[in-house]
Amino acid sequence: MTDAETVAIEEKSYSQGQLVRRRFFRHKGAIVAMVVLAVVVLVAFTSIGIGPIPGWWDKNPFSQYEKIGTGAPTWAHPFGQDTIGKDYFALVMLGTQKSIIIALGVGLISTLIGTVIGAFAGYYRGWVESALMRLTDLLIVIPLLVLAAVLGKIASPWGIWGLTLMLGLVTWTGLARLVRGEVLSLRERDFVVAATAVGTGARRIIFKHVLPNAVGTIIVSATLAISAAILLETSLSFLGFGVQPPDTSLGRLISDYQTAFTTRPWLFWWPGLMILAIALSVNFIGDGLRDAFDPRQNRTKA
Amino acid sequence: MTSLDITSSSDVVTPGDAVLSFTDLEVTFGTEFGDVHAVKGVSLEVHPGEVVALVGESGSGKSVTSTTALGLLPGNARVSGTVRVGDKVVGDLDQAGLRKMRGNDIAMVFQEPMTALNPVLTIGDQLTEALQLHGIAYGSQAMARAAELLRMVGIPEPERRLKQYPHELSGGQRQRVVIAMAISCDPKVIVADEPTTALDVTVQADILDLLRSLKDKLDTGILLITHNMGVVADMADRVAVMLKGDLVETGTAEQVLTDPQHEYTRRLLGAVPHLGAGAGQSDVAAAEHAGTRSPALVLDNLVIEYHRLGRRPFRAVDDVSFTVDQGEIVGLVGESGSGKSTIGKCALGLIPAVAGGVNILGEDFAALNRKQLKALRRRIGVVFQDPAASINPRFPVGEAVAEPLVVHQVGDQKSRQKRVMELLDAVELPRSFYNRYPHELSGGQRQRVSIARALTLEPELLVADEPTSALDVSVQASVLELFTSLQQQFGFACLFVSHDLAVIDMLAHKVVVLQNGRIVEQGDRDTVLRNPREDYTKRLLAAAPVPDPLEQKQRRDDRHRLLAELGDEVVELRVGD
Incomplete structure (x- = not known):
């Protein structure tokens, strides 16, 4: 009987990861978004350099330069200059760097916390679930912006890292609920029962058997968490609770120059455009990933 | 491949025009990986008052063929050839016409009523x-x-x-x-897509009786899609055998089932486990081990209850006692809801017993601490019903089989790999499967992986929960054969849960019959299956169809007589009363 069975094997085979990658690269929007994001990140980090490493842009964000006209964009200052003559391109790049670091950090921290809490609540059920989920509910009922503002203020002495940590600590709730739901259904699957019957411990089941099967949900939510974090940081900084000077970020820049909106609109538009570009492309990537991980949603292309 | 029509011209029964006919039907699906040619030129007719059975393994295109008759194929399908329902050509109808046709001219009975x-x-x-x-x-x-x-x-x-x-x-x-x-x-014609696959064997017999009276009394044509040769023998006037989208053989039920011409049909029929013909397991093997060590599994007045919110607990297993000796296969038979899977889960220590004792390999399950439990689990293996669900889809085959070794920290990387290779050999899978993922394998291959994983730690007790009921008949036969030879080779004791009496007949030494959580009858295979004492067992045995139209007719009459004796009535369509 095996001759009939082996027929299917001779065709080219794909692992699950390969299938996901294949579907992802067919999503045009996601690919464009990836390119845009890559360009933004590359330019932001190479132009003015990071820390002691110098970049290719000959001006820095802290020095005042001789003002050309009103400070509108010129070849010497492509993004224009601010009120006192600082190079706005360098400033926006610095802000972009900080915003991206915060967003990625928040995404990472909130995904980690959310996944672990959701997985433990979903797998153990009982009092563990009650305790963890009530904690989640508690965090959800407090307005996020207020909580983040208070915690951000407390963490302000540690600069943007403190802010990142605090934002990560308050934004994991949505993911925790998603992961819990996913784990609740996965734990009833036969392969988990089979693993239990072999004598596999709870921790190994959670991290080796259950979570890898929930990775689709987790990755998709992580990307969306990143774009949400950018917006949250921007709002906080705009309100004055986020990044504190001398640090800067995209939201901080908008807040600093909000009075100049009518007289020097470029001071408002450039950081706004960067926020839009980053948030949009991250969202598009998340969309592409979701389609790639869940082929059932695919519209048939006949 | 040419279609082999062995209907001799004199036998053709054509009472009126066909109510459903396919002519040179071809269906192609456009998928991500190119086109899939699902049906390759099928021609078939169903006449009023006639049952045509479409037989084939999963993926042979039998369901696709029938779905075209209702115009219900998904959007990525391309259909050529003509499908006629009565006097209508399905391909020519618009959406409104299709809606009018469905129900009025053609209706469908699905596999899973829920x-x-x-x-x-x-x-x-x-x-x-x-x-x-x-x-x-x-x-x-x-x-x-x-x-x-x-x-x-x-x-x-x-x-x-x-x-x-x-x-x-x-x-x-x-x-x-x-x-x-x-x-x-x-409707003029009914498409019945595996109408009894999801049902218990006694219920199946009732539904088949009902369908049979339907075609007799209403003169409806029935296109019956099934993989169960017993159902074919019981119901069909004519049979069409499909293989990979081709019709390989058509003829009357008697011709195809008793004198198959095509090699594939013969193989398909040969693979059907035949109740009463089971001699696959030699009774000697069990006797050798018996009495030397403590029994593999002793259930003593076992009671298992499921707790329900706000209601009194549901007693799934009630006062069940039986023993599985070393090296012995005990078949646990019963209909759905009889508690057989629950007992299997309890024997794995996944469900606690409310009362009574579970003694596995000489150890009392309830009295063990976590460490002892883990050590005991090393000695128990498990095979589940659906191999697609029971193997972690993220693990390649090699890792899945090696998992028990990793969990119990046996050996190092190299010795584990060696062990996995040995096991792949034992379950007759190529060693190159080591790095393949479960979804790349066929159902039978996956079940082999699942069996290999169960044997990784050389268990003394194996719990097999319906290990072949999700598989095609021909695949089931090879898996059962493998199972029997592995059992003789490794000598493990086995609790084999199944609803299929023919499968149990093939390999069990002892049989336990369950009904509603209680044991109805237990004993040696020959005693229980050849000379049943209890009515319930008799009823079960009588309801299991065999793949031979004449013998099945005999069995059907016997069953109706038995039902009359027991005071039950035969199910049939009641018209005009």
Whole structure:
């Protein structure tokens, strides 16, 4: 009987990861978004350099330069200059760097916390679930912006890292609920029962058997968490609770120059455009990933 | 591949024109990985009052063929050739025409009655829907007609049933409702897609009786899609065998089943486990081990209950005692809901017992601490029903088989790999499968992986929960053969849970028959299956169909006689009373 069975094997085979990658690269929007994001990140980090490493842009964000006209964009200052003559391109790049670091950090921290809490609540059920989920509910009922503002203020002495940590600590709730739901259904699957019957411990089941099967949900939510974090940081900084000077970020820049909106609109538009570009492309990537991980949603292309 | 028509011209029965006919039907699906040619030129006719069985393994295109008749294929399918329902050509109809045709001219009976019925609508709502849509009856008239339909398919108290929801009915009753829906608009032909696969064997026999009386009394044509040769023998007038989208053989049921011409049909028939012909397991093997060590599994007045919120607990297993000796295969048979899987889970230590003792390999399950439990689990293996669900889809085959070794920290990377290779050899899979993922394998191959994983730690007790019921017949045969030879090679004791008496007959030493959580009968295979003492066992045995039309007819008559003796009536369509 095996001759009939082996027929299917001779065709080219794909692992699950390969299938996901294949579907992802067919999503045009996601690919464009990836390119845009890559360009933004590359330019932001190479132009003015990071820390002691110098970049290719000959001006820095802290020095005042001789003002050309009103400070509108010129070849010497492509993004224009601010009120006192600082190079706005360098400033926006610095802000972009900080915003991206915060967003990625928040995404990472909130995904980690959310996944672990959701997985433990979903797998153990009982009092563990009650305790963890009530904690989640508690965090959800407090307005996020207020909580983040208070915690951000407390963490302000540690600069943007403190802010990142605090934002990560308050934004994991949505993911925790998603992961819990996913784990609740996965734990009833036969392969988990089979693993239990072999004598596999709870921790190994959670991290080796259950979570890898929930990775689709987790990755998709992580990307969306990143774009949400950018917006949250921007709002906080705009309100004055986020990044504190001398640090800067995209939201901080908008807040600093909000009075100049009518007289020097470029001071408002450039950081706004960067926020839009980053948030949009991250969202598009998340969309592409979701389609790639869940082929059932695919519209048939006949 | 050419179609081999062995119907001799004199035998052709053509009572009137065909109600359903396929001519040179071809179906192609456009997928992500290029086109899949699912049906390659099928020609087939169904006449009034005739049952044509379409037989083949999963993926042979039999369901696709029947779906074209209703015009229900998904959007990525391309169809060529003609499909006629009565005098209508399906390909020429627009959406409105198709809707009018479905129900009126052709109706469908689905495999799984629970999903074919809408759980949030009452039976009455669903039955009257078709009547009202097709303008046959409205309002209270439709309700009266619905009640009549239910009475026709043999559901007692139809007026009360109309107000109930699908979950309040048993599986067999649900399938009767689906059949009532199918005949509500008096269609010329009914497509029955595996109508009894999801049902218990006694219920299956009832539903088949009902379908048979349907074609006799209403003169409806039935296209029966099934993989069960016993059902074919019981029902079909003519048989068409499909292989990979091709029709390889057609003929009358008697011709195809008793004198198959095509090599594939012969293989298919040869693979069907035949109740009463089971001599696969030599009784010597069990005797050798018996008495030397403590028994592998002792259940002592076992009681298992499921707790339900707000209601008293449900007693799934009630006062069950039996023993599995070393090196012995004990078959646990029963219909769905009899508690057989629950007992299997309990023997794995996954469900606690409320009362009674579970003694595995000389150790009392309840008295063990976590460490001892883990050590004991090393000595127990498990094989589940659905190999697609029981292997972690993220693990390649090699890792899945090696997992028990990793969990119990046996050996190092190299010795584990060696062990996995040995096991792949043992279950007759190529070693190159080491790095393949489960979804790349066929159902039979996956089940082999699952068996290999169960044997990784050389268990002394193996719990097999319906290990072959999700597989095709021919694949089932090879897996069972493998299972038997592995058992003789490794000498493990085995608790084999199954609803299929023929499978149990093939390999069990002892048989335990369960009904509603209680043991009805237990003993040696020959005693229980050849000379059953209890009515329930007799009923079970009588309901299992065999793949031979003449013998099956004999068995059917015997069964009807037995039912009459036991005071039950034979199910049939009641028209005009």
